[in-house]
Amino acid sequence: MTERLVKIYPAFERFWHWSQVLLILVLLFTGMGLHGLHGLVPFGPAVMLHTTAALALVVLWIFAIFWHLTTGTWRHYMPTTQGLFKVARFYAFDIFKGAHHPYRKAYWRKHNPLQALTYLALKLFLFPAIWVTGIVYLTYNFWEQQPNATLLLEIVANLHVLVAYLIATFVIVHVYLLTAGESFVQHVKPMITGFDTIDLTPEEEAYLKADEPGRLS
């Protein structure tokens, strides 16, 4: 095993991640305004910004889904119980004792099991939920003639808001966990440069050297 700086976040993934960060922050901010939690942006411009950002995010997700499927990177999110307990135990107890993170990143498995599970849940449940409720809400006028449309709209809108709270919760925990390791900068840097320190087996190292030299620095 050798520790090497390996590019594990290709350009598209970083673009996707940071665009998503920006769009989600815009959506949370304008969404809170539209919901009446603050009045920092006038309602009309807030609606425009929220809708535009949401549509942009949907387009981004379509590209991201395509990317995950075609590059096989979706495998990073396959749930596993291997090491899950250790990671959970680290966050709950060992971190206070100054222990090191138990998970060693592999180049074919860049997320720890808890992280992968969280992202999977986010992608399979929360994001589709906000997406679907948002689109159903946005297209209200196509189904307004349904009986109980008034009640249905209220339910859809409230689900949308509830999911938004859950996504905001994710953002907070996600950002906080960047501090749980060597340092905040150490955690953020790979998502900017694409490179992270990875344990490579000699075979992996040899393969990368021979076939994907650009991924090694």
Add this chain to the structure above:
Amino acid sequence: MRRRRNWRGIAAAILFLAATPACAQAQNEAAMPGASGSTADHSAFEILKKPFASGPEVTEACLTCHTEAAKQVMSSIHWTWTYTHPTTGQQLGKSHVINAFCGNVASNEPRCTSCHAGYGWEKMADGPPKAQSAVDCLVCHDTSGTYSKLDNAAGNPPLTPVPAGAKTITGAPAKPVDLAMAAQSVGLPRRENCGQCHFYGGGGDNVKHGDLSSVLYNPDKSVDVHMSKDGANMVCSDCHVTNRHVWAGSRYNVTAHDMIGTGKPGERRDVATCESCHGTAPHESASLMGMKLNDHVDRVACQTCHIPEFARGGVATKTVWDWSTAGKLKDGKPYSEEEFVQSDGKHLHTYLSTKGNFEWGEDVVPFYAWFNGQVEYTTGDQTIDPTRVVEINRISGSPDDGKSRIWPFKRMEGRQAYDKQLNHLVYNHVYGPETDTAFWTNFDWSKSIKAAMDYVGEPYSGEFDFVDTHMYWPITHMVAPKEQALDCESCHAKDGRLANLAGFYMPGRDPGGPVDKIGLAILLAAIAGVIGHAVLRLVMRRGGHA
């Protein structure tokens, strides 16, 4: 959708083609004979070149050519003052209803019927005059601006000799009318014709409607984008289109949600709705904002956003009328107070011995309600609950019926007489300078009510009191230029204009519900967890170092 867009394109093309000659015509108007563009110059007709001794004589002359006109007018609500509601079956119209202003027409005829589109309706119960010559052609068709009606002569104009102190229906000093000149000037009705009656309903300028005042004779564009000379310079009948002297538009049976729009090219639609000209998707559909605004038209009437306030332009409307204080005298004589100062400096009555206390308002924010167009009146035969505010006209609608939209109203607050035993609203006899029962002459409620109830032949116990009332007037005139339309946050805010409307979800208005509580609890728990976790890490690490 595709088809609709095609129609819109075709309609726009036709409008353009139609508008082009109209503009050319306007430019050449000075050079063309006959200012009105009509094919007839009425000043050339021999039959109109003679001295007329009365209104009916003029009408007879009109009818020699316009043979069907009187019959048409006499079948319209302008003439009958009667309307049978197609849904509720209620007998409505001025000859039947009780309102929150002067109350009722019956027993006050020569004053109230001064605005009748005819001559000599002296008694409500007899119905309008039968003779075709009793139709008043001039009040609608005079374009000389000299024709008027006396305020107490059952619709007759002031003729030489005019009695001293006589006034017209607009409250102006009466001048003798030159009937021949008026007859020779006839043309299509202008704002001035309709306004003489409709701007002065309820006994004065803008008293009744709130959105119909003398300001509309020549409004600034900011007051009325349609009627302003700087705007479309439209007249009333451009929207209130006529078919055989019957006009589109009704306050008793409102088209609260027009889903047809402009109709097919060339199709005639006898409605006065905004949609009949502007279509059912009136905002710019190529923009996101326009699409979002078009999303609103199913639930929000055009008027709600586009008439931000009523009684604009400098003429106030009466907002409160308390009859219960009427009849107070000073030294045995009626008196008045003028405490309200209009924006033009004019003082308006806030108390009259004849009418009680008033309040006025300018630039009034409307009252908003779900409205499906149905209006039901509390007529004299209905039993009221005097412990509550009586709704003189109940407007119906709900967010769930699929038909209603949010509409703006002037909500008139009144305090009116009712029968304490029978719990009915009562009629009152106020006008009648010669009688010893008229309230405005004798200041005696019991005589006034008794006389009116006997007059209409309704039961009356003899005991009366006063009850608070509300009367609703749909606001639909004084449409502002689009730049002045309400901002989104006028309604989409916690304390916005629709804060009191319940039973439907509206973003921005109702934060703090159960979902917010759950969501906020989760969010706060996460924040607390994160902070606790961080603090614990810091403390433990420091402890470790120590």
